[in-house]
Amino acid sequence: MQNIYFMDAPVGWLKIRSEDGVIVEVDHADRPKDDQDLTEVSEVIRQCVTELEEYFSGERRTFEVPIDITRSGTAFQRKVWRRLSEIPYGETISYKELALDCGGPTYSRAVANANGKNPVSIIIPCHRVIASDGSLGGYTGGVAKKSKLLKIEETGL
Known part of the structure; x- marks a missing residue:
């Protein structure tokens, strides 16, 4: 399973990265060079993509996908x-x-x-x-x- 996925979103490309079953990065990115298959990424990335799509369509106001911010920053x-x-x-x-x-x-x-x-x-x-x-x-x-x-x-x- 891949732990990085590039999502084409209404605000441009987003890089989504997971580690150990949690999302650790969602960041604005350049368009990926290669096509991707959403079926080849981790379940948590698929959940994140679904929730972001719902957010962008106005259907979601809060996120449930597990994230971990303790792996970076002060x-x-x-x-x-x-x-x-x-x-x-x-x-x-x-x-x-x-x-x-x-x-x-x-x-x-x-x-x-x-x-x-x-x-x-x-x-x-x-x-x-x-x-x-x-x-x-x-x-x-x-x-x-x-x-x-x-x-x-x-x-x-």
Whole structure:
């Protein structure tokens, strides 16, 4: 069984990687060079693909696929990622709010950096963090993809 799969999603290609029966990476990626067969990947990757398809079609608001964020990042980054997981579908918070939740008012840059290192994009919704003035700020997949993800959650499509 393969433990990496590239999914063609409405926000472009996503690389999905599993280890030991859990998802450890969902990241924006370039188009794969070779065709893939979804039947040749692990069950947890097939579950992840199904849940992401449901999310993109507006049918899913929360994810059930098992993930593991303990295999990467620092203790502080994992704290930020756990907090990101608590942001409800269709809602946003500012980097400043996230900083206050994760350490203090001077932590905005640190939480932005942790956001950018999120290993399980979309499932851990780093796209739901915006600037205090309401602008989108940065996103590792690009601001257009962040905007599309927020639009999916706003409209359910």
